[in-house]
Amino acid sequence: MKKITKKxxxxxxxxxRLPPESIDFSDIPEITDWRGAVVGRFYxxxxxxxxxxxxxxxxxxxxxxxxxxxxxxxxxxxxxxEASGR
Numbered sequence: 001m002k003k004i005t006k007k008x009x010x011x012x013x014x015x016x017r018l019p020p021e022s023i024d025f026s027d028i029p030e031i032t033d034w035r036g037a038v039v040g041r042f043y044x045x046x047x048x049x050x051x052x053x054x055x056x057x058x059x060x061x062x063x064x065x066x067x068x069x070x071x072x073x074x075x076x077x078x079x080x081x082e083a084s085g086r
Contacts, residue, residue, distance in 0.1 A: 004012070054062075054073075062069040 059069075062072055065072065
């Protein structure tokens with residue numbers, strides 16, 4: 001996540017001080033169809049640093065696919081974990 005600016009922090013602080021009854025929800029439509037919702041979309045598990053040894057050709061392949069090779073490793077391992085039924 002990106003860090004917020006001082007201005008944004010002040011605005012958030014001011015909004016937190018507002019009483020709930022002063023918030024006008026009339027222009028926000030109620031969601032009644034949740035078929036497109038994605039469960040866990042904003043879930044961010046805790047990351048733990050570690051040292052891992054990978055074959056040089058595997059690492060070159062991952063890095064050759066562009067930025068974010070560590071994220072790709074994480075996705076590949078998560079997919080394998082979920083496919084195995086945890």
